[in-house]
Amino acid sequence: AQTVTQSQPEMSVQEAETVTLSCTYDTSESNYYLFWYKQPPSRQMILVIRQEAYKQQNATENRFSVNFQKAAKSFSLKISDSQLGDTAMYFCAFMKPYTGANSKLTFGKGITLSVRP
Amino acid sequence: KAGVTQTPRYLIKTRGQQVTLSCSPISGHRSVSWYQQTPGQGLQFLFEYFSETQRNKGNFPGRFSGRQFSNSRSEMNVSTLELGDSALYLCASSFGQGGQTQYFGPGTRLLVL
Numbered sequence: 001a002q003t004v005t006q007s008q009p010e011m012s013v014q015e016a017e018t019v020t021l022s023c024t025y026d027t028s029e030s031n032y033y034l035f036w037y038k039q040p041p042s043r044q045m046i047l048v049i050r051q052e053a054y055k056q057q058n059a060t061e062n063r064f065s066v067n068f069q070k071a072a073k074s075f076s077l078k079i080s081d082s083q084l085g086d087t088a089m090y091f092c093a094f095m096k097p098y099t100g101a102n103s104k105l106t107f108g109k110g111i112t113l114s115v116r117p
Numbered sequence: 118k119a120g121v122t123q124t125p126r127y128l129i130k131t132r133g134q135q136v137t138l139s140c141s142p143i144s145g146h147r148s149v150s151w152y153q154q155t156p157g158q159g160l161q162f163l164f165e166y167f168s169e170t171q172r173n174k175g176n177f178p179g180r181f182s183g184r185q186f187s188n189s190r191s192e193m194n195v196s197t198l199e200l201g202d203s204a205l206y207l208c209a210s211s212f213g214q215g216g217q218t219q220y221f222g223p224g225t226r227l228l229v230l
Contacts, residue, residue, distance in 0.1 A: 033216045043205060045221035052216070091160065098215030104150060104173055105209075105219060107160040 002027045004094050006108035013082045014116050020067075021077045021111050023092030029053075033095040034068070035105065036077045040088040048090070051075065079113075087115045118144055121210050121222035129228045135196040138225045142189050142210030148172075149191040150219060151183060154205040163206075166191055167214055195227075203229045 003026045013019040025034070036048040051059045051068050058066050063080045079086055092108040122141045130136050142149050151163040162175040166185035183193040189210075195202055205224045211217035 035218070037221075042223070043226075044223050045207060045209075047218060047220065050218055095216060103148065103165055103211070103214045103217065103219075104162040104175070105152075105160075106162070107152075109159050 002029075002094050002096065002106045004092050004106055004108035006092055006111050008111050009109070010112045010114070012114045012116060013079075015082055015084060017082055018078060018080050019082055019113065021079070021090050021092075021113065023075045023077070023108055025073050025075065025092070025094050027073070027094065027096070029096055031097045033097075034066075034075045035093040035095070036064070036066070036075075037091045037093060037107075038086075038088040039091065039110070040085075045091075049077065082115045084115050084117060086113060088113060121208055121220055123206075123208050123222040123225050125225060126223065127226050127228075129230065130198050131230050132198055132200060134198050135194060136198060136227060137192055137194045138206055138208075138227075140191045140193075140208030140210075140222060142191070142208075143220060146210035146212050146220075147189050148211045148214055148217065148219075149185055149189065150209045150211075151191070151193050152207045152209065153177075154207060154224070155203075160207070163193065172214065198229045200229050203227060 032053045034051045049061045067076045089110045091110045093105040148167045150165040165173040169185045180196045185191045207224045208222045209219035211219045
């Protein structure tokens with residue numbers, strides 16, 4: 001079974017600074033999908049970024065970028081120029097390649113990020 | 118496009134009752150997945166529906182069931198509620214299966230007393 005580990009339960013960053021959130025996963029698959037979702041206090045789960053394992057290029061989305069290290073099974077999220085609105089819980093998630101019956105997301109425990117003014 | 122909608126947003130029930138939660142996916146999306154979120158267990162997969170068929174089921178007791186209608190709307194039902202069923206229930210929709218990004222609704226917060 002796949003597992004996703006987010007070892008840092010909480011992090012804090014000053015507004016306008018850069019912060020990196022860590023995530024590791026365990027799988028025997030060679031092709032899969034990785035995601036970062038954020039969940040602000042409203043509890044709405046919002047997609048931040050997506051990475052396909054077969055792509056060597058790291059995904060970026062405005063101030064958000066990932067460092068995908070396939071051999072190390074590591075998938076960290078970098079947030080540049082942190083803003084107060086980035087305060088949220090961030091979840092790393094894994095999805096197996098499609099086999100006809102499995103498109104579920106396996107989530108890590110999440111990390112609470114606080115952005116200080 | 119409108120996002121995923123879930124009704125009701127909040128629900129209070131007592132032990133032994135049953136509850137039905139509803140999810141309307143993004144227009145054009147045919148796959149709906151359900152997740153349970155609790156402080157202790159985190160986010161856990163309940164089940165996935167595609168084209169009115171349950172494609173995958175998580176490790177939950179038979180009290181948890183669901184269905185999908187021809188318009189892709191989905192419902193989940195929990196019978197004989199237990200205190201431990203108190204949770205945020207999240208619905209997510211995707212265009213299809215196979216690595217498609219899932220987009221989440223705002224959730225239904227269920228409190229069982």
